[in-house]
Amino acid sequence: MKTTGKVTGVVSNLVTVEVNGPVAENEICFISLENTKLMSEVIKVSGKSVFVQVYESTRGLKCGDPVEFEGHMLEVTLGPGLLSSKYDGLQNNLATMDGVFLKRGQYTAPLDMNLKWDFKPLAKEGDKVMAADWLGEIKEGWLPHKIMVPFTYKGEYKIKSIVSPGSYKASEIIAVLTDEEGEDHNVNMIQKWPVKIPITCYKEKPRPFKILETGVRCMDTLNPITEGGTGFIPGPFGCGKTVLQHAIAQQADANVIIMAACGERANEVVEIFTEFPQLIDHRTGRKLMERTTIICNTSNMPVAAREASVYTAMTIGEYYRAMGLKVILLADSTSRWAQALREMSNRMEELPGADAFPVDLPAIISSFYARAGMVKLNNGETGSITFIGTVSPAGGNLKEPVTESTKKAARCFYGLSQSRADRKRYPSVDPIDSYSKYLEYPEVIKYLNTKIDPQWVEKVRKAKNIILRGKEANEQINILGDDGVPMEYHLRFWRSELIDFIILQQDAFDKIDASSPLERQEFMLTKVLEVCDIDFKFEKFDDCVTFFKKLINLFRQMNYSEFKSEEFNKYLDQINKMIDDGK
């Protein structure tokens, strides 16, 4: 029998309920209001009094309104058809909802159960299988989508029967599995999983070592992220967080992209809705939308579902990882999620931690980041979730709880700088403060040097050093004046400017410059460092400035030209000539 209850109090979206039976933490319940039912989640229990956060507006709710508990946590539905879908934070399909406005209490099915898929078995009768083992495969767009033993199955099962190749509905039984007690279980293409529990049906989680190519130079060249790595992008508003995230989503070398728009602007999601179906993934020649799932809970949508949205996204990511695919999960922004936690904690009158955030915020953030990673599956294949979250620090000050907690959890830090953004130096990733811990991993260094260039990591360190020395030189010039410092200082400063303009800065709105493949990044960094190595002799500092400005202009034209095209080579020749003349 279901536990039921009655509403005893309301403050905004926090509702207290008096219950008549057992309830579980994070259990889902529905509050009846006139003709609709409002989905809610238990967040605290105190005797017979239960605190629930309502995923909808509570306007019109009265004390005494009936509540029904569902006996399970918030779950997502996993199966073919997730890709190219547009969901809200609770996995309701936004595309199949009626009307222009989001109606309260309107819940839509996440997957179309009537679609038929071409199934091809990968296992046979008599095989011994465990949770997440592959039973068969269908094609979801162009991606191989594995049908797996449900993650909830414990222990070993024997395949009693499995259907032959053919076209089946997602809801049709494709296999019967017998458990150790001899009981039969029917398996179809759909399974459910509670979002707050990580899916851990894999053999092991080794250290990541492969670089994930994003086409963004300030990441790939200077601070690379790995397949299965974690990173975060903190930055004040207006510094280009969203543009950078969209660039990663469009260009990264991944099979599946999951974007969680968490408490951000609706128009940004619309931009993805509009552009992704048009954009082509140059690696596969297919539409970007075909490999993308969007979870959107924009800032004006109910606050409680914001928290759910990032978990929903992560769970869908884990589902595809279990198929041996490379998944990128982008969450914009994790600060909004933390703020949703703060709002609820505040309404429950809990004692607050720093900046009124709940005290367990660091633990929540780090356990969420820990769900990313590269894994070795039971069958020896690998899959990965690379997670990049953005953080919107209040007032642009990085000494605030969300940034500090995230810094402890994420391995890459791409700090956006207000002063770079003010000077329109985009992407405004600060080259000195930002870091990738992966550059210290011996296995990553080995991988980079083998894949790109034997001296690659050395070159990267050198480039970073030039930037740092350039900054110091610039400070000296500003204190002592142009004529008060030796020529060497000007040279140092302009070498760093060259790297800044040609490697760090990248025009996300230019067709060619927007995405730079690794091969091109290698070529450009090598060329730029070659220039930095030359000890140019100048009479006056003005000559140095003029020389480098002209050089930078030529390099920029190169960045705007097709790699190794006639135009590209023309600028290269001009640069070579300038270098020879300048020596």
Added chain:
Amino acid sequence: MANRAFQKIYTKLDSITKATISLRAEGVSNDELASVAGKLAQVVKMKGNSVTLQVFGGTEGIPTNAEVVFYGAPPTLKVSDQLAGRFFNAYGEPIDNGPEVEGEEREIGGPSVNPYKRQQPSHLIPTGIAGIDLNNTIVSGQKIPFFADPDQPYNQVMADVALRADVDKIILGGMGLSNDDYLLFKQEFEDAGALDKIICFINTTDQPPIERLLIPDMALTAAEYFAVDKHQKVLVLLTDMTLYADALSIVSNRMDQIPSKDSMPGSLYSDLAKIYEKAVQLPDDGSITIIAVTTLNEGDITHAIPDNTGYITEGQLFLRTDSDTGKVIVDPFRSLSRLKQNVIGKETREDHSQVMNTGVRLYADAANAKTKLENGFDLSDYDLRCLDYAKEYSSKLLSIDVNIKIDEMLDTAWGLFSKYFKPEELGIKQNLVDKYWKKQQ
């Protein structure tokens, strides 16, 4: 709102603060309206049979035996074409001596548009001000505030922008507007002969601050009627959102909620987002564009109100007085329109993007040169040219008294580039330089 028959009247208040009252009552629903000693109030908290209401008119003079009557419904506005040309107070009651508006009664603060049903904003709204059109183009369906110190003429600029914009309706939500500014808006709208497309919801400084909380929802409910039902282009002006946020903090403070940064409620972000996200481009040509004002304290954008606003809105327009020219300019460094990429080079000339970026970068170089000068260093020839350029750029393009077409702005910029610089100092794509570079006579 008149009392209905057989309504229960409560006459025993348990507690009174400056903004809220509490009493014991049965069958009350969340968000519903009530009258407390004749003042309008709204349910904000229920605990068992104890109900807390925020009193919009303030609680001054309310006795513990005040009459409380619940209306059984949240705040509403009657919508119809009769709204056009009218002035209302925060409750939607006419203040222009005109008749009551007849129409469908709609709850204010209603649900959000399904993001999947939205269209990408892609039509520019020209304002004639180059600091906006050239550097920070506004797009219909966008939400963008002016960030300005209280001494800046933001209300004047906003009125100018509204009257020049090509829209069907202009809806003004005035919160804590000084009576003088209210009359300024009224006069400007009258002078422009635009009264038939104006709707105003006004709360002035001499009215209770909590009333302000109703203004944005009233204005946006009217906006949604014209944009959704009538497929019109609607421009909503909200001034001053800082005073709105202050009213929010008063209520949350009186309800003993733990404040977060700058004594603002922890829900400030969501509260502001609910308003700003009403900006929308609808599928059938209807749109709501929001231009707001957030006043700052000595340019401090790290305060919780501008900070949260900046994360919600699609950019901000920063007004400041340029010390070189003495004119009020739209600051090119701090201002940003996030949606400008949707129209720049698409609805405007191909060179727009590069001209915009180069213009601002040179202005930044001038700022560096100025710092050098202030520190007593010699300036290079390039520095000197930058300084001269900056003065002219500021008065001919950044100043808010500019009123020209976008092509003219671009030509002006090319003119300045060629007057002070050589093409290789600009880093602009060669084909654009070949086409637009102004040869000096």
